[in-house]
Structures are given as structure tokens and as C-alpha cells.
Amino acid sequence: xxxxxxxxxxxxxxxxxxxxxxxxxxxxxxxxxxxxxxxxxxxxxxxxxxxxxxxxxxxxxxxxxxxxxxxxxxxxxxxxxxxxxxxxxxxxxxxxxxxxxxxxxxxxxxxxxxx
Numbered sequence: 001x002x003x004x005x006x007x008x009x010x011x012x013x014x015x016x017x018x019x020x021x022x023x024x025x026x027x028x029x030x031x032x033x034x035x036x037x038x039x040x041x042x043x044x045x046x047x048x049x050x051x052x053x054x055x056x057x058x059x060x061x062x063x064x065x066x067x068x069x070x071x072x073x074x075x076x077x078x079x080x081x082x083x084x085x086x087x088x089x090x091x092x093x094x095x096x097x098x099x100x101x102x103x104x105x106x107x108x109x110x111x112x113x114x115x
Contacts (some may be wrong), residue, residue, distance in 0.1 A: 003027075012040045016053065019062060019070045026060070026072040034058050041115050054108075056115040076112060083108045 007013050007020030027033050034057060042055030042062075050066035061079040064070040075081040087105050 006036075010038070010040075012038075012042070014070070016042075016055075016064075016068070016070070018068050019064070019072075022072045023057065023060070026074065030074060032074075034060060043111065043115070054111060054115070061115070062113065068106040079112060080109065083112075 003024050004020045007023065013020055023034065038057055040055070042053060043053045045054070052066065053062070053064040053068070053070070054063050059063050059075065061073045063068055063073070063074065063079060063082070071082065073082065084105070087108075
């Protein structure tokens with residue numbers, strides 16, 4: 001819990017409730033630490049009055065929907081795979097109807113690259 005509180009002391013985490021807990025869980029799962037100094041970037045996308053969060057802490061990435069259900073990924077390949085899977089799931093029915101919009105997939109790839 002001490003580690004979680006250290007994250008919350010940083011201003012970058014003030015509006016990211018739940019992310020420090022997920023980071024500590026991932027550190028424990030991998031038996032690895034992000035360290036004590038951070039390079040941090042985040043983007044917030046708003047649509048229909050709801051926010052989606054995308055960010056990077058050192059070499060790790062995070063993503064969350066409007067419910068702030070944060071997922072932490074230890075590298076770029078894993079977050080891109082997660083987005084691809086979500087994209088494929090969401091568009092499987094649209095693909096059957098011929099209404100799939102591939103531009104969103106490229107959008108997320110570009111956004112992750114820009115972090």
C-alpha cells in the first residue's frame with residue numbers, strides 16, 4: 001500500500017484513480033519495478049461525454065475506458081495486441097454488414113507511437 005500511496009503523491013496521478021493499484025499489481029505479477037523516477041505522458045479522449053485514457057509510464061503503457069478500468073501493459077506490442085483484439089471484437093458484426101471503419105485501428109496505432 002505504501003507503493004500505491006507514493007504514486008498518488010505525484011500530480012500526474014491525481015485524476016487517474018485506480019491506476020497506481022494496477023501498476024503495483026503488474027509489478028508484483030512480473031516481479032519487476034518501474035523504479036522511483038518516472039517519465040509520464042497521457043492523453044484523454046472525450047466522446048459522448050465519456051473519457052478514454054491512454055498513457056505511458058517509463059516503458060509501460062496504460063489504457064482505460066470511461067469507468068477507469070485501467071489495464072497496464074509492459075510493452076508496446078501487448079497494448080497494440082489488446083487494442084487489435086478489442087477492435088476485432090467490436091467490429092466483427094460490422095464487418096459482416098460491410099460497415100467496418102479501419103481508420104480507427106490506424107488512429108490508435110499512431111497515438112501509441114506518439115506517446
